[in-house]
Amino acid sequence: MKLTTTLTATLIFAIAANAQDRFGQIQNLIPRDKNGINVFDVKKDDVEFKGLSIDIGAAFSLQFQGVKSFNDHPTGNFQNNNAGQITNYRLNNLENNFNLPTANMTIGAQLFDGVRVNLDLYLASRHHNETWVKGGYLQIDKLDFIKKDFLADVMKYTTIKIGQMENNYGDAHFRRSDNGNSLVNPFVGNNIMDAFITEMGMEVYYNRGGLVSMIGVTNSKLNQNVQEIVPANPTPAAPDPNTTISPTILAKLGYDKQINDDLRLRITGSLYHTANSSGNLYSSDRAGSRFYGVMSHAAYTGPNGAVTNNFDPAANKDTGRFNPGFGNWATSYMINPFIKFKGLEFFATLEFASGGDGRGVDDKRTVNQYVADVVYRFGGNEKFYVGARYNVVDGKLKNADANNISINRFETAAGWFMTKNILAKFVYVSQNYKDFPQFVGGNPNDLYGGKFNGILFEAVITF
Numbered sequence: 001m002k003l004t005t006t007l008t009a010t011l012i013f014a015i016a017a018n019a020q021d022r023f024g025q026i027q028n029l030i031p032r033d034k035n036g037i038n039v040f041d042v043k044k045d046d047v048e049f050k051g052l053s054i055d056i057g058a059a060f061s062l063q064f065q066g067v068k069s070f071n072d073h074p075t076g077n078f079q080n081n082n083a084g085q086i087t088n089y090r091l092n093n094l095e096n097n098f099n100l101p102t103a104n105m106t107i108g109a110q111l112f113d114g115v116r117v118n119l120d121l122y123l124a125s126r127h128h129n130e131t132w133v134k135g136g137y138l139q140i141d142k143l144d145f146i147k148k149d150f151l152a153d154v155m156k157y158t159t160i161k162i163g164q165m166e167n168n169y170g171d172a173h174f175r176r177s178d179n180g181n182s183l184v185n186p187f188v189g190n191n192i193m194d195a196f197i198t199e200m201g202m203e204v205y206y207n208r209g210g211l212v213s214m215i216g217v218t219n220s221k222l223n224q225n226v227q228e229i230v231p232a233n234p235t236p237a238a239p240d241p242n243t244t245i246s247p248t249i250l251a252k253l254g255y256d257k258q259i260n261d262d263l264r265l266r267i268t269g270s271l272y273h274t275a276n277s278s279g280n281l282y283s284s285d286r287a288g289s290r291f292y293g294v295m296s297h298a299a300y301t302g303p304n305g306a307v308t309n310n311f312d313p314a315a316n317k318d319t320g321r322f323n324p325g326f327g328n329w330a331t332s333y334m335i336n337p338f339i340k341f342k343g344l345e346f347f348a349t350l351e352f353a354s355g356g357d358g359r360g361v362d363d364k365r366t367v368n369q370y371v372a373d374v375v376y377r378f379g380g381n382e383k384f385y386v387g388a389r390y391n392v393v394d395g396k397l398k399n400a401d402a403n404n405i406s407i408n409r410f411e412t413a414a415g416w417f418m419t420k421n422i423l424a425k426f427v428y429v430s431q432n433y434k435d436f437p438q439f440v441g442g443n444p445n446d447l448y449g450g451k452f453n454g455i456l457f458e459a460v461i462t463f
Contacts, residue, residue, distance in 0.1 A: 025053035026110050028141050028159070032057050032462045034381075034420035037184050038340065040174045040256070040266070041212060042159045042205050044141065055108035058123075059181035059462040063188070066096035067429065067456065069294050072449025073438075083442035084303030091446065092296045092311050099292045100126060100313070104134075104180040114142020114155070120166075125179045126288030127317040134179075134287075135198045137163030157208040164200045164224065168214055169250055169281070170270040170334035172349045172371070179287035183462045186375045186387045187413045188290050188427045191349060192322050193369045193393050195272070195332065197284040199248065200224055210257040212268055216250035220274050222284050238360025242328055246275040254336075266338040273331045281332060282324060282353075288317030291429070294452040295319060302443040320431065320452070322393050322407055324367040326355025343377040345387075357399045367395025375413075383417040397437075406434045423460040429453060 027047045030039045075090040103123035110116045119136040122128065140160040143150040166173065176190040190196075201218030231241035254268025272281055292313050299309045310316045332353040339346045349371040357363045375387035391409040408431070415425040433450035 023054055025050050026055045026108060026116060027114065028116070028139065029055065029108070032059065032106070032181075032183075034183070034417055034423075038175075038264075038338070038345070040171055040268075041168065041207065041214065041252075042139070042161070044156075044159075044207075049110065049113035053110040055106070055110070057106040057108075057463055059104040059106075059179075059183065060101060060460070061103075061177070061180045061182045062101045062459045063099045063290070064097070064457040065094070065099055065292060065454070067094055067291060067294060067452055067454030069094065069296070069452040070450065071295070071433075071446060073444045080303055080439050080442055080444075083439065085301075086303065086444060087301040088298075089300040089302075089444055090298050092293060092298050092309070094293050100124065100129065102126065102180040102287070104178065113144050115140050115145060118165075122179050122287060125286070126292065126313050127286050128314070135163065135165045137161050137165040157206055159205040159207075161203045161205075162201075164198060167197050167199055167201060167218055167248075167250060168203055168216065168252065168270075169195055169197070169272045169332070170252075170349070170351070171266075171268055171336035171338065171347075172334065175347060177290055181462060182290075182458060183423050183460045186373070186385060186415060186425070187389055187411050188425065188456045188458050189320065189409065189411055189429060190285075190290065191369065191371055192320075192391050192407050192409055192431075193282050193324065193351065193353070193367070194285060194289075194321050195281050195334065195351070197281050198222065201248070201250075203250065207256075210255050212252065212254040212256050212266075214250070214252040218248045218250070220245050220248045220277050232359075234360065238327070238358060240328070240362065241360040242276045244276050246277070248272065248274040248277070262342050264338075264340040266336075268336050270334045270336070271332075272334075275329050277326075277328070277330055280323060280326065281330065282322070283318065286317075288313065289320045290456075291320035291431075291452070293319060294431075295433075295446050295450050297444075297446050304442055307443060324353060324355070324365070324395060325358065325397075326353075326365065327359035328356035328362050330355035343382055343385075345375040345377065346372070347375075348372040353395075363399055365396055365399050367393065369393045381417075381420075385413075385415045387413045387415075389413075401437075403435050405436050408432050408434075421461060421463050425458050425460070427456050427458075429456065 030036050069091045077087050105121040108118040117138050120134040123131050142155050177185040199218035203216035205214045231243050251271040256266040258264045293311050296311045335350040337348050351369040354366040357365045371391045373389035377385040389411045394406045411429045413427040430453040433447040436447040438448045
């Protein structure tokens with residue numbers, strides 16, 4: 001790993017040295033600083049092509065957390081009347097302290113007029129402390145490499161992206177924290193049901209006169225390989241496990257218009273569908289949640305023996321999130337209205353997700369999510385903001401369950417852009433778990449009557 005990192009750094013600086021007169025001359029690039037906030041999908045600009053040009057950027061986030069977790073189980077020793085004795089149970093006590101800083105790196109190049117490449121790396125993340133690749137893609141905005149002005153009238157409004165990349169389902173992922181890159185998120189947390197996935201595929205955009213449209217397809221695999229799929233043996237709980245992987249279809253259609261100097265309106269509808277999946281849209285963010293260690297338990301003894309402490313930030317990376325755990329197939333629809341009037345912003349997510357009840361069970365199960373946030377930006381160049389977000393998830397863990405579970409989160413935030421590349425934000429968060437079962441497999445369910453609340457401070461630097 002150290003040798004690979006050294007060679008990569010040497011190559012980057014060698015290329016940069018040979019192209020120092022063409023550094024940062026990149027076309028159709030969404031800014032990584034404050035100017036990139038509320039820039040959705042892809043963009044066209046008039047940056048002139050002057051030959052091969054190199055782009056290098058990075059993002060860092062440092063977080064101080066002061067959050068406590070609670071649930072309705074007694075602490076210490078108590079009885080599960082259906083299974084047996086539980087000894088020394090409690091949730092982990094969380095200290096007020098710093099989390100591991102997270103960092104991203106971006107390496108890109110303008111290869112030809114209207115053609116650029118992008119590679120994204122996580123230098124340090126909650127789930128992996130070492131450097132690893134998030135994904136990369138080739139973006140084509142012109143077809144001049146085929147013939148000068150080839151289909152120029154079409155490509156004036158069209159963009160093609162190909163690679164293993166952050167797939168464009170919905171608009172919420174453009175306002176979420178992506179490991180070290182959290183400048184575009186006015187808050188600290190992402191959605192409870194966090195739709196984010198990086199699969200091998202292609203997306204084609206056509207944006208013109210306010211029309212927003214995209215159609216895409218992926219191979220439905222997060223980790224690429226050509227190994228045959230050998231399904232698990234059928235069981236009563238999973239009678240018909242997948243025997244194949246089907247492509248995932250992505251689509252987006254909407255309207256985005258700057259009505260006048262003060263008012264912008266945007267609304268989009270998005271689709272994600274896979275008939276046979278190896279992954280899950282709501283568990284594929286390998287960087288991890290922003291709320292470290294919440295609702296985790298200390299070591300205890302359950303009816304079936306010793307249960308280990310599950311605080312580990314890497315192994316238990318999704319604390320504070322919810323994964324509906326669909327099996328075999330999945331379909332999600334997301335509607336995102338966005339309104340900006342002067343310094344006032346409103347953004348919402350209406351998400352309707354359904355899928356197989358579990359691995360090997362095609363029966364439909366549905367879980368829905370509703371999110372709304374209001375942010376007011378003020379001061380010179382809108383360098384200050386305050387905001388509030390409310391998020392609700394509702395649905396069944398299994399069709400056989402008598403009742404729906406629900407999770408709600410309220411988060412308030414205040415932020416200060418010290419420069420367009422440096423953001424400091426302070427938030428208060430409160431999250432509650434309702435109607436979760438008291439026990440799972442005989443052991444206490446950590447989310448039974450669960451809640452966590454507290455404050456977080458986050459400092460962000462991007463360039």
